[in-house]
Amino acid sequence: MQSNDLAQLPLRQRIKARAERLFGAWGVFFKGFLKHPVMVGSIVPSSDRTIRKMLAPVPWKDVQLFVEYGPGVGTFCRPVLDKLPRNATYIAIDTNPDFIRYLRKTIPDSRFVAVHGSAADVEDIIASHGFAHADFVLSGLPLSTLPGTVADEIAQATHRALRPGGAFLIYQFNTFTTQLLRPYFERIDRGYELLNVLPCHLFWGWKAQDESAAEHGNR
Template sequence: MHSTDLAQLPLRQRLKARAERVFGAWGVFAREFFKHPRMVGSIVPSSDRTIRKMLGPVDWQNVQLFVEYGPGVGTFCRAVLDRLPRNATYIAIDTNPDFIRYLRKTIPDSRFVAVHGSAADVEAIIAAHGFDHADYVLSGLPLSTLPDGVADAIAQGTYRALRPGGAFLVYQFTRFTNQLIRPYFDRVDRGFESWNVPPCYLFWGWKAGGESEQQLTYH
């Protein structure tokens, strides 16, 4: 955006644009954390080690649709796109319009679709984009702080949205996710990453029925 265009925007939008220009993704992430701490969860984006470990079990060659809940400023987005096949689709869903606006502005990849919506509506969202099921769903949403019933609705909807053999990949700062997704998924693998701020718990909830499904253990 040119300075002449910036000057014509309302004050609030000018401040947002300048913050993004000066501080980049970290500034946008920090700003939204202070505005919505219960929804963003952490003031610092996930570490590279967390990203690698979280995405480790994905069978990238056979991915057609990858979905993410709560992508924020795209910390995982770029890592996923680096691994995603050319003919695959990546749908990122977030309730925060500022994050969606930032992602659409900064990720010019034809495989990437940023959707302003709720993770609880994942089935309708993927159907609207021409898919019956997702291969993998990634989530960094702070599930333990969501309103009553919402986390359960997300877990159930995610299980239905996944293809047989697909997985729900979740990174959290509490063990709450284990008790949340275990009743709905056929197997849950767990891990932990200390090299993160704060350290986080990792979960892979598997839907039975896929030939590529395998037992995974991470420490």
């Protein structure tokens, strides 16, 4: 948008446009946190170390569909796209329309699809894009603060949406995730990243390779 175009906008839109120009992703992220603090896990995006450690177990050459819940302003998006095969798809799901608009505007990659919707509807969302299952699902949603049974509904839906041998990757600021994943995932690996604001717990919930032979629960 040129400066003369900006002058033609109403005052509120001019302020918003100038803020986005001045602060970029940080401004959009901060605005999202103020509008929906329960749905945004942190006021500060994840560190590079957290991103590398969280994504390290993914065998990228085998990935056809990668899904993310709560992508925010895309902190993980470029690192994932840098590793994703050329013929793969990356679906990012967020309930905040400001984040979705920002992602669509700033990530011009044909593999990337930003969806305004709920993580609990992941099965319908991936099916609408032609997929039966996701290979990996990443989430930074603040699961312990979600209302009612929403967190459990997301865990169940994610387990159903994943292919056998796939994994649910979660980064959080507390250990609530372990009890959330335990009923549905065969193995739960854990990590910790101190150099993050705030220090971050990392979880990888692996779906059994053979669901018919596996019992629910963490071995």
